[in-house]
Amino acid sequence: MRMRGLYLVEPLVAVYAFASFLVYPLVQQYVYRRLWQELTNTTYSTSDNNSHCDPSNSTRSYHADVQKAASLFSLYSELFSMIPSLLATLILVAYSDQRGRKITIILPLIGSLVYTLSFLAVSFFELNVYLLILSSFVNGLFGGLGTFLGGCFAYIADLCEDGQQKTLRMAGVDMVIGLLSGVASLSTGYFLQAAGFNWPFFTSALFHCVNLLYAIFVLEETVKRPADDPLDSSPQPNALQRMACGVYHLFAGAGRRRNILLVLLLLIFNSFAFANIGGISMITLYELNPPLCWSEILIGYGSALTTTVFLTSFVGVVALSRCGVHNLVIVLMGILSMAVGMVLVAFTKTTLMMFLARLPMLLAIMPFPVLRSMMSKVVSKTEQGALFACVACLDSASSNAASAVFSSVYAATVTWNSGFCFLLAAGLCGIPLALLAALGLLGVDEAKEAIETEGLIPGEEPLSGNESIVPSTP
Template sequence: MKGLYLVEPLVAFYSFASFLVYPLIQQYVYRRLWQELTNTTYPVSDNTSRCDPSNTSSHHEEVQKAASLFSLYTELFSMIPSLAVTLILVAYSDQRGRKITIILPLIGSLFYALSFLAVSFFELDLYLLIVSTFISALFGGSGTFLGGCFSYIADLCEDGQQKTLRMAGVDMVIGLLSGVASLSTGYFLQAAGFNWPFFTSALFQCFNLLYAVFILEETLQRPPDDPLDGSPRRTAMRQLACGVYQLFAGASRRRNILLVLLLLLFSSFSFANMGGLSMITLYELNQPLCWTEILIGYGSALSTTVFLTSFVGVTVFSRCGVPDLVIILMGILSVMAGMTLVAFAKTTLMMFLVRLPMLLAIMPFPVLRSMMSKIVSKNEQGALFACLACLDSVSISVAIAVFNSLYAATVTWYPGFCFLLSAGLCVIPLAMLAGVGLLGVEEGKEAKETEALIPGEEGLAGDENDNPPLT
């Protein structure tokens, strides 16, 4: 049977399986820590009892601190192995194919879901989850998986606008399926407990793995007369070093400065955005909101609609000729406004409404990926997305670790501090964006005749023999 060149089904099922349990993980850890620290049963039916300030036995702030520190430990133990695997695999895929960067993270995700199922079903020690997170990270994480998927798409798309829209489409698929999953988690948890959602997630990850192994076609084929010389590990490291070196060695200094600015813009924006988002569930569980699992599910589902609205925004603005730097600017300002409002949200209605200013928050990511993909040659796509996935993984992991530490330190006097910090940190990508704009000013006239996403791409690309343009 002929295979398919479609990674969108993989991304869809991966998103559904991941977000089916992602909102539940913090809730599960929160409830287990509640039972261990208070020696009482978590009050599910009467949600107000655990948030009553007059109830001194609740130790509410102590549980909040313990839950945030648990998330910190989890991120620290998963960051380094996931980062190393992402760097090696995605760069290595330039020569040996993209499927390995997709299959291995799916194996890790399946192990991760099964580990949560085992801990929940048999009521094992909670800290075994940190061990399982470390082991699953050895197969790569979401950064490896998405880096492989975006490299796969870059192999198939030659046209710049097509590449932008398809990458934005992947973000939209993530949003739609994660929204459906998040919406169902609260009802799933209330009706069946934690075991069935974890089991369902494992089933979807298993199906995804079968699709990747037996149905998905490889975009890059290794020639038969190109045997692997040396050990796979040594070859992978050599390909990684050569791929990253070629990203910068064969281009002009101006193009390299532009690429570095775009990478820093991407990672700093990811840090600010993900840092704030990672604390929303704990914030919703805290006083005075005290949300139930149903409300958390609704909130998570509403948050994921940002992927759909951002895709619509990228599509409409691109077709209307809005400059890409303006699209990125709107996305950054969207995050700044949303995070600022979250910091002052004290009612359920307000907490739902703060999602509205963030409806365009994902727009910068597909546009930046496409911009960077267009200024490197076709055989450097894997190295580019390896660097991008690496920076994204580092940014997200460090952001979650830093913001969990800050939340544990500030929850007693002002829980919204982390969200104000997230909004303030958006000034950094704004400064990077201004730098990109300044670099494009001198070459703007030459760029008007091209379809490039970046102003002055022709002037920045250097010599054609060193860095052939993508058409």
């Protein structure tokens, strides 16, 4: 007799975040050390206490070549992973509307397990380091982080009937990701110092394995397939066509008003993600360079303070939602929180001010769960997978583009103004603010649109406000 399953995806997200971020900081360090050995024909010294800011440091002449090789390695890994993962996310998460959410959770977990085991093999047997680029490609074929999070958010959307409950659970997922990734990132340095690279890689693989078993045998499916489902008898081209066209039907089968609302929400989400991720990704480099010249310990403390943003943003969403604050106002507060924090970081020159500059950003994550919930409420239950496939793909594309653009801007401006990229991030926050103002002027109510969407026949225009027989939710 099969045991009763659970409808809890949060444990999966927590273990995935911890296992992944236990490895991510080590990957850069491992590749850097291997490339150092190959390019300099010397052993990488871990006992060198000379500051990299010290002009008398004799190893500085090697750092430029190794950093260039390491950055190119990261670029190739990211490209080989991004392209297949975007396609896999678009297909798999949209496909989950008909065949279930668990496929979008299980496949990325398999990819992450293979990815981590490949690092363990390369480290343990000292194989060619460029084999890791191939493992990135394989991980991308299984969907990667975008597919996993898209599937998890679609899973939560299936379970939540109430809009406020949906917002709070999605905010909780963001908080879990932030806290567990922060704990993992802080522990990697001590783990590496005590046990080397092999044991952290093995530990991460073990966590992914446990996660995979939970997803397969414990997690219940939310999308139930009917008994007379024609999946096995339908031609393969038809099945592939249904998978590829999921996002197209998300917009083609809806009215103009809903599409305008959905497009505006997507643009706000991704324009803010571009500014947020681009600015945050440059903070560590800014801390390493003069005049701050932070040590690894200070960077760890700074990272720990950054992860508290996820917790405070979650508390902010809960408190403001229960106080009846409008969703658009919550999003506005989060965007302004990010913009003010970036401006302060741009002019920070001391360690104390660098810590204090993070305080205004304590609500900067609030827009993401609120916008996901708003988008989820304006589409029907059968379109949740297609929606979050679209969100995950655009989010992955904007994140990768932001890292590339801000890295280039930082490299071009660091000699004359190292804080320029943070001012750029603050300025780019004006785009989602303008789109948010346009959304507010349109006066479109996502709760009312959700009611109309559920009863809408594909291809039929939604009812206008005075024709609806169901009153809008306040």
